[in-house]
Amino acid sequence: MPCCGVLCQYETNKLVRIQSVKLGSLKWSLNGAILLFICIMLLWNRSYQEFDLVVSSVTTKVKGVAQTQLPGVGDVVWDVVDYSGPSQEKNSFFVVTNVLMTKNQKQGKCPEVPLKGRLCRTDKDCEKGGWDQQSHGIKTGSCVKFDVLRKTCEVSAWCPVETKRSPPRPALLAAAENFTVLIKNNIRFPAFNYIRRNILPNMNDAYLRSCQRTGDPLCPIFRLGDVVREAGEKFSEMAIEGGVIGILIKWDCNLDRLVQRCLPRYSFRRLDEKESNRTLYPGLNFRYAKYNAVNGVEERTLYKAFGIRFDVMVFGQAGKFSFIVLIIYIGSTLSYYALTTLMIDWLIGTRCYSADVGQNYSEKKVESVQDKQKCVLCVSYVDENNIRLVKRSQKNSLQDITPISVQSHKEDTRHLRACLLQPGVSVDQDHQPPLDHKPDPAPKSSPPAWCKCARCTPSSLPQEELCCRRSEGACIASSPLFQQLVLRRSLLEAVLLYRDPLSAPAGPGHTALRHCAYSQYISWRFGVPPSNSHPAIPSCCIGRVRGEYPSPDGKYSGFRPARMVSMQACANGDL
Numbered sequence: 001m002p003c004c005g006v007l008c009q010y011e012t013n014k015l016v017r018i019q020s021v022k023l024g025s026l027k028w029s030l031n032g033a034i035l036l037f038i039c040i041m042l043l044w045n046r047s048y049q050e051f052d053l054v055v056s057s058v059t060t061k062v063k064g065v066a067q068t069q070l071p072g073v074g075d076v077v078w079d080v081v082d083y084s085g086p087s088q089e090k091n092s093f094f095v096v097t098n099v100l101m102t103k104n105q106k107q108g109k110c111p112e113v114p115l116k117g118r119l120c121r122t123d124k125d126c127e128k129g130g131w132d133q134q135s136h137g138i139k140t141g142s143c144v145k146f147d148v149l150r151k152t153c154e155v156s157a158w159c160p161v162e163t164k165r166s167p168p169r170p171a172l173l174a175a176a177e178n179f180t181v182l183i184k185n186n187i188r189f190p191a192f193n194y195i196r197r198n199i200l201p202n203m204n205d206a207y208l209r210s211c212q213r214t215g216d217p218l219c220p221i222f223r224l225g226d227v228v229r230e231a232g233e234k235f236s237e238m239a240i241e242g243g244v245i246g247i248l249i250k251w252d253c254n255l256d257r258l259v260q261r262c263l264p265r266y267s268f269r270r271l272d273e274k275e276s277n278r279t280l281y282p283g284l285n286f287r288y289a290k291y292n293a294v295n296g297v298e299e300r301t302l303y304k305a306f307g308i309r310f311d312v313m314v315f316g317q318a319g320k321f322s323f324i325v326l327i328i329y330i331g332s333t334l335s336y337y338a339l340t341t342l343m344i345d346w347l348i349g350t351r352c353y354s355a356d357v358g359q360n361y362s363e364k365k366v367e368s369v370q371d372k373q374k375c376v377l378c379v380s381y382v383d384e385n386n387i388r389l390v391k392r393s394q395k396n397s398l399q400d401i402t403p404i405s406v407q408s409h410k411e412d413t414r415h416l417r418a419c420l421l422q423p424g425v426s427v428d429q430d431h432q433p434p435l436d437h438k439p440d441p442a443p444k445s446s447p448p449a450w451c452k453c454a455r456c457t458p459s460s461l462p463q464e465e466l467c468c469r470r471s472e473g474a475c476i477a478s479s480p481l482f483q484q485l486v487l488r489r490s491l492l493e494a495v496l497l498y499r500d501p502l503s504a505p506a507g508p509g510h511t512a513l514r515h516c517a518y519s520q521y522i523s524w525r526f527g528v529p530p531s532n533s534h535p536a537i538p539s540c541c542i543g544r545v546r547g548e549y550p551s552p553d554g555k556y557s558g559f560r561p562a563r564m565v566s567m568q569a570c571a572n573g574d575l
Helices: 021-044 174-178 205-210 224-230 235-241 323-349 355-365 413-420 480-487 489-499 511-526 539-548 567-572
Strands: 049-053 055-063 066-070 074-078 092-111 138-145 151-159 180-189 194-197 221-223 243-254 264-270 285-294 297-321 376-380 386-391 405-408
Touching (some): 055 092, 066 174, 174 235, 180 243, 221 224, 224 243, 480 489
Antiparallel strands (some): 092 151, 092 297, 285 297, 376 386, 386 405
């Protein structure tokens, strides 16, 4: 029905089947390799599962006691309250490993530390009320002695100000290497409503007291020295200025019933720059103070604490079988089989396989369509075995146009057999022409410059400026075969009658015979012309045919490109 239009049509691709053991074996080998790769990736990446990201919470508990010798203080015992710092951040904990201490600080006035640019000579060098980022207090406007040789600005601050800047070596709390931390990690996968923790159900109190990571990678209790060592660092060196260590907990869970597995994997790495000479402010430190009152006056002890911060980072995913995800994966991987086609097409298209097979395959599979404004002509020379494809030009002679491609000649054996079956036809060069043969007409004027056979006539149209030869030599129109295969009247009448058995015998007009002669020449010299191209007949051959079968009024239509001549058009003289 006309109303269906495009809705009632179905289109499908055209396939070319090549009978070849080599190509068939290569095809199934490539398909098998692709199938094996798809299956391996399906199982390796669990592409049949739906995944959900982890939601996590972390709590830590550090244990350990150390005793240190502080200058001016003596032996000091450090417990978890002392070395854990004043506060802990989310999913992290801090352990003090080294200390700078300034004792008995009181509110008052004292000289500023004589750092670079802070020396003074007179009170004018000290602006009252001034301060900068490196100051310990507010300037009073006085320039006072700091020691025998140097004078600095006086400041209102906690006096005496902190003077030491480099941490002690070795670290005062190097014994923190033996401290332990218990990490409690609770996770949840919301999409599957699955809850888990790193302290597994089989881990009781007795297990937690005795487990060690050296023999049990699932033990949630970590020795700080082992954590730093597994991060590729040395605890005694890192403890001097401090740093940041990352404790990574990875959950890669398979929630399918047959292979259910959901266990944590721990790894460690350093997160800050460890080399002091590459950073402006190396390590990690902070300050805090302990206050007390002496004779009603408030005093404090200032601590500059260096230490290691441990950041616990949890990431991971859980997967569970999903039929929809599996179908999507299968559909997306089917495109991989196109690699087989691309590989074999490339192999056939190159000369690695066979030039003849590649040419035949290309013609069977690809159908070229030319733009109507572009006319591709095919030219055949008697002194060449190939057919040249050239683009039609309105300026340059057809004889001189550079070809866009050169193809092999395909013989039309049916035309040759039909001609040989005609009585009186022979391919012997010594065979005498029939009685109705007319001598070749001599050229009336000198041939044009593009002519190589000395029988072409000048033309005002560039597409008609074509000779039968590329180099100088005899003209094909003067050969006996041209008379027998192209001009013989009995042959042309038999061809016309074969095409249309009910047509009337050719009358005195020569139009049908002339155009049939053109068709015979095309079948003889071009065989099967390349698709989407128009055979061009040389000027000398056209003149020979027109001389044999002239137009009554002496007018001719000239060269009109046509792909092939239909039977009815040749019979009716419509070419």
